Structures are given as structure tokens and as C-alpha cells.
Amino acid sequence: MKLSHCKLLRKQQLMLLEYFVLEVTARFAADLLDIQPNSAALFYRKLREVIVHYLEKEAHEIFGGAIELDESYFGGVRKGKRG
Numbered sequence: 712m713k714l715s716h717c718k719l720l721r722k723q724q725l726m727l728l729e730y731f732v733l734e735v736t737a738r739f740a741a742d743l744l745d746i747q748p749n750s751a752a753l754f755y756r757k758l759r760e761v762i763v764h765y766l767e768k769e770a771h772e773i774f775g776g777a778i779e780l781d782e783s784y785f786g787g788v789r790k791g792k793r794g
Contacts, residue, residue: 713761719750727754 717724723744730740741751 717754717757719746719754724754727751728758731755731758 719727723746726744727740730743735743737751737755738748741748744751
């Protein structure tokens with residue numbers, strides 16, 4: 712899977728990818744690159760979809776067999792009065 716149908720320039724795509732890795736918001740990245748915020752948000756969404764695709768593909772290879780789970784309890788009694 713790859714990004715397709717993107718009308719942004721290649722240089723803008725690479726800069727958006729760099730900002731995505733640096734965890735810059737789409738709106739702020741759009742301001743920095745002087746593009747529409749919706750374009751940056753769409754590009755970020757497409758990046759997330761590509762990442763999910765490859766993570767799911769990898770998960771099927773890793774967890775191909777049977778998986779055994781044990782019962783676990785996380786947390787504890789909450790302190791203080793409730794209600």
C-alpha cells in the first residue's frame with residue numbers, strides 16, 4: 712500500500728512526512744508549508760492508514776498461531792470517598 716492521488720508537490724509531501732514524524736500537528740504543519748489545513752490533515756490521515764496496513768500485515772505474521780491469555784487484574788482499590 713502506498714500514498715496515491717496526492718496533489719501536493721513531492722517536496723511538500725516529504726516535509727509533511729518529516730513533520731508527522733516530529734509529531735507536529737497537521738494545522739501547524741500546513742501553516743509552516745503555506746498549504747490548506749485540510750490538505751495536511753488528509754495527508755496525515757493517509758499516512759496513518761498506510762501505517763495501520765503494514766502493522767496489521769506484520770501482526771498476522773507474528774500472531775499466526777494459537778495465543779494463550781491468562782487472567783490479569785490491573786489497578787486497585789480507589790482511595791477516598793466516592794459518590
